[in-house]
Amino acid sequence: MTTTTPRGTSKVGTAIRARKDAGSGAVIGYLPVGFPDVSTSIEAAVAMANNGIDVIELGLPYSDPVMDGPVIQAATQRALAEGFRIREIFPAVREIVSQVSSPVVVMTYWNPVTQYGAQRFADDLAAAGGAGLITPDLIPDEAAEWIAAADAADLDRVFLAAPSSSEARLRQAVEASRGFVYTVSTMGITGARSDVDSAASTLVARLREVGVENACVGLGISTAEQVREVLAYADGAIIGSAFVRALAEGGVARLAEVSRDLASGSRPAADQPA
Structure with a gap:
């Protein structure tokens, strides 16, 4: 179902x-x-x-996932223990996009890309x-090689912005990114939390001031209500x-249920997946 x-x-x-355009924002879902x-x-x-998940973020398992919380770390370590290799990401992406219209981005630390x-x-x-790459440990002013490669291949490139980022760093992230800026709502590792950090809305506002087109908030979202809360000020919620x-x-059956529930935070009742 690849779209051109x-x-x-x-x-x-x-x-x-x-x-x-439908009056809300996107839900971006991560799986390794x-x-x-x-x-x-x-x-x-x-x-x-x-x-109902609008964008798929496919994680590339890595042996030193310093920004991932315990749930994701355990999953990626199991994938590696089962023998996963970098080259397997490409046929996996190809198979997914052949079946769905949602774009697929790969989230990876920079070292595996350098090795490949x-x-x-x-x-x-x-x-x-x-569709592109999310590189959480690569900052824009050290990303010339990747930006050139992504431009040549016509790929989106997503950089991170954090509450501690200076205005200059935020501007760099906005200028270097294509697709969206990954807006880190809390400092530290990923993982579902009971409340989305209030720093997120402030950070999105700061990104708006330096010209961001799409600011998507990640790290900590775990309920449909939090999706609604985030999409009141951001362009996407990353889960x-x-x-x-x-x-x-x-x-997979339980994952489908949770996907429907979390996607409901971005859609009116009449627009729910069947």
Whole structure:
């Protein structure tokens, strides 16, 4: 079900814009590829897209996931223990985008991309139908190689902004990103929390002041009510641990239920997935 977009057009930005035009914002869902195995992770990503998740964020398992919370760390470590290899990300992306229209971005630490080769990684991801890359540990002023590779392959590139970022850093993130800026609502590692940090709305406002097109808030969202809260001021809500936990505890069926529930935070009742 791969959709064609003109070169230079952000697949993720297009998906977010569609949700904004509908009067809300996007829900972006994270799962690590290879958990609990590659075929199930593909099935899970498809289930998320078919149950209201607008953008799929596919995590590349890494041996030193310093920014991930315990739920995601456990899942990625299991994927690695099962023998997952970097090259497996590309056929996984290809299989997912062949079945759904939601764009797929890969979230990865920078070291695996360097090991694989930045331009080779970009080219292989684009050939698989991937939309782009989220690089949480790569800052824009050290990202010239990736920006050039992503531009050559026509991929989105997503950088992070945190509450501690200076105005200059925020401006760099906005200028270097295509698709959205990943707006970190709390300092520290990822993981579902009972309350979304109030620092998020302040950070989004600061990003608006320096010209952000799409600011999507992640780290800590776990309920439909929090999705609604975030989308009152942001362009997207990014959810990870809640989905990984659902898959771990109840398989794809439970993940589909949780996806429908969390997606409901971005849609009026008449617009719910069937």
